[in-house]
Amino acid sequence: MAEPVLVVKNLTKIYRSRRGDIVAVDNVSFRVYKNEVVGLLGPNGAGKTTIIKSICTILRPTAGEIWVDGADAIRNPRAALEKVAAVLEGNRNVYWRLTVKDNLEFFAGLQGQSLRSVRSYIDELIEMFNLKEKVHEQARALSRGMQQKLAVACALVKRTPILLLDEPTLGLDVETSYELRWILKRMAERGERTILLSSHDMNVVQDICERVIIINHGRIVVDDKIENLKRLFTASAYRFEIEGHFNQTQEQKLKEQFDLIKISRDSSRTVIEAELLDGQKVYEIIDVLKENGCRLESVGKQYPDLEEIFLRIVKGEKR
Numbered sequence: 001m002a003e004p005v006l007v008v009k010n011l012t013k014i015y016r017s018r019r020g021d022i023v024a025v026d027n028v029s030f031r032v033y034k035n036e037v038v039g040l041l042g043p044n045g046a047g048k049t050t051i052i053k054s055i056c057t058i059l060r061p062t063a064g065e066i067w068v069d070g071a072d073a074i075r076n077p078r079a080a081l082e083k084v085a086a087v088l089e090g091n092r093n094v095y096w097r098l099t100v101k102d103n104l105e106f107f108a109g110l111q112g113q114s115l116r117s118v119r120s121y122i123d124e125l126i127e128m129f130n131l132k133e134k135v136h137e138q139a140r141a142l143s144r145g146m147q148q149k150l151a152v153a154c155a156l157v158k159r160t161p162i163l164l165l166d167e168p169t170l171g172l173d174v175e176t177s178y179e180l181r182w183i184l185k186r187m188a189e190r191g192e193r194t195i196l197l198s199s200h201d202m203n204v205v206q207d208i209c210e211r212v213i214i215i216n217h218g219r220i221v222v223d224d225k226i227e228n229l230k231r232l233f234t235a236s237a238y239r240f241e242i243e244g245h246f247n248q249t250q251e252q253k254l255k256e257q258f259d260l261i262k263i264s265r266d267s268s269r270t271v272i273e274a275e276l277l278d279g280q281k282v283y284e285i286i287d288v289l290k291e292n293g294c295r296l297e298s299v300g301k302q303y304p305d306l307e308e309i310f311l312r313i314v315k316g317e318k319r
């Protein structure tokens, strides 16, 4: 996996306006290797779309370098465009008056592929995206979800080394979102595409990405395998279950002494989740609970999911 297909180096994008400059992307560097599927995460306004648009040459960065499969995206955008296909945020970039099949053939042709060489792949995509019944429908007559699927299929049919997907499941119903997720997952497992994908849906990311790059305020705060992040966050997160509830003063005291992640309660129990970097702290928190007359039901490691890890990273950043 030593060969990077996408190299982003010191990328900066400043939007200039009369009301002042906005630094949307601030000195971002990362690499994506062949057949890797990488998730680009970050809160609203973090700079994800700006990065993706810069890679597919729609935006001209203020500074930095972008290389797509060896092509210089800034000095030679035309060459870079042959290497990358993108589906942008909410933009179902297909031709409304062309049928499903004609759209697929058109986008394949754009990349200079002969119809003969691509025909069986088009059939495969139609099958995969479950668009068989609609092949002869015009794109405008499709539902939103189907249009989105068609847009992704049209990006795939170009068979470029890199595929960029900005929020591919946004606004889809549960079933279509799941279907698209499943298609992408299968592609990721087969290891046949290099994909950079942005999403707010952690299920999507968790399902198909091996690595995530988290950005906040235009900067990278994490670039690591999901597996590593989980290990890292599990090591220090504990969960205490207590019979009954405790009062405000007790809660305040705990908050002052320990790094609490969350306190939740139901009718008969209280659950405290805490980040305890030092194992000794586990005993300290138990002592405090005892002193306050709380009955401990269980203590254990907390296994955070990607959503929680993401929130903790992003919140930690703001602090």
Ligand SMILES: Nc1ncnc2c1ncn2[C@@H]1O[C@H](COP(=O)(O)OP(=O)(O)OP(=O)(O)O)[C@@H](O)[C@H]1O
Binding pocket: 015, 016, 017, 022, 023, 024, 042, 043, 044, 045, 046, 047, 048, 049, 050, 051, 089
């Ligand atoms: N054309 C533009 N002109 C001025 N500012 C812009 C423009 N496009 C984006 N921005 C600003 O740049 C920053 C990054 O925006 P961007 O769209 O890249 O974020 P994002 O991570 O994709 O967010 P979201 O999750 O909401 O899609 C934001 O502060 C945004 O307001």
Ligand SMILES: [Mg+2]
Binding pocket: 048, 049, 050, 089, 166
């Ligand atoms: Mg965006």
